[in-house]
Amino acid sequence: MRLKTLLLFFLFLSISGATLAQSSAELKRRKAKLSREIESLKKQQNKIVGTKRLTLKQIDALNAQIRLREEKINTINSEVRLLDNQIEEKTSTVNSLKSQLSKLKKDYAAMVRFAFRNQSSYGKLMFIFASESFNQAYKRLKYLQQFSKHRKKQAAYIRETQQELGMKIVELDQNKRSKSELLRSQEVEKVTLSKEKITEAAELKKLSKQEKLVKRQVDSKRKELARLNRAISAAIKKEIAAARAAAARAAAAKAAAQKAAAAKAAAANKTAPKPSATTTAKKSTSVLSSTPAMAKLSSSFLGNRGRLPWPVQGTVVSRFGPSKNKNVSVTNTGIDIRTSAGASVKAVFSGEVRLVTDVGGLVVLIRHGEYFTAYSNLRSANVSVGQEVTTGQNIGSVKTDSDGTNLHFEIWKNTSPVNPEGWLNR
CATH class of the missing domain: 1.10.287 (Helix Hairpins)
Incomplete structure (x- = not known):
């Protein structure tokens, strides 16, 4: 013992x-x-x-x-x-x-x-x-x-x-x-x-002591964020409109097929067709997830919350939400990551490129069902609109200016930005 x-x-x-x-x-x-x-x-x-x-x-x-x-x-x-x-x-x-x-x-x-x-x-x-x-x-x-x-x-x-x-x-x-x-x-x-x-x-x-300089910098940052948000919002609204149009076409085709089948059955039985019961389609949480493929992609993206890889290796120098410096407030709709010069930017999840544009620096927007990731302040982009990308794929490189090398990264759900830090792997 x-x-x-x-x-x-x-x-x-x-x-x-x-x-x-x-x-x-x-x-x-x-x-x-x-x-x-x-x-x-x-x-x-x-x-x-x-x-x-x-x-x-x-x-x-x-x-x-x-x-x-x-x-x-x-x-x-x-x-x-x-x-x-x-x-x-x-x-x-x-x-x-x-x-x-x-x-x-x-x-x-x-x-x-x-x-x-x-x-x-x-x-x-x-x-x-x-x-x-x-x-x-x-x-x-x-x-x-x-x-x-x-x-x-x-x-x-x-x-x-x-x-x-x-x-x-x-x-x-x-x-x-x-x-x-x-x-x-x-x-x-x-x-x-x-x-x-x-x-x-x-x-x-x-x-x-340099109030005028500060105001100019703040105004410049606000305008830059506003241009970026307008570009992203417009692209997302365009995606929503296209999804709604596709859903409407699919619903119309389904209704026509049901009407034709009912008429054929009535003619065969030589009886007046009974009016079919009206069925109300369940409203999807988002029209962007109305198809099975997009619903699966949205679910997969959501399931990886807190585990998404970082788009670049670096340090977050500006966080999501309002920040105040000497009573001057700027609301950030994403995060700014300070990285090394010439750093490669990688997609954090599989999806389809829906926007590549220049707003004082190249922006790449990738759709993941009802979610979108935006990578801005790029020097170059290696992808084009309509291209399918995979997790970790190189999509471009970060631009370096007098303030260093900073990638601006955002995540949107439908038309609303969310805090990216809660989604990335800690």
């Missing part, structure tokens, strides 16, 4: 250790990714600052850098909490192993003392020859063998427990050192975050 208890105990330790190691590795990967994104933003920001030209997009990038830094600090906090749990668990394990070792040694010492006290009066041969029958002699022989074997097992358990105890003490010391390093790293990140917030405040103050 003691052996089973020990085996179960060690099995539990190995399983919990593997789980904690997996969580720790995931946190380390996330922290490394955040560090890379912060460094990438800093490099691009330094290039832009070198031009001595301050824009709202620079402020957006600074905000994104601060947000990533705060997320990195939160990740470090999670690592510290995880290490605290590991330290607590390993401390408990060490104490438990010490208790087990003490008990094993005590039991082993008792066996050794018993064997020593009785070795003269219970010699093996005398003990066996004193048996009343051959069967009893055999049992006594087996007993002596098992007693000796048990002592050897106990000695082996003691060695194994000592080794396990030594390993856990080493791991505990490593965890404590890792925690100290993480706490030092956390302090460095907090100091850097404070400096970045001071820099942002200074840049905002500088920008606030």
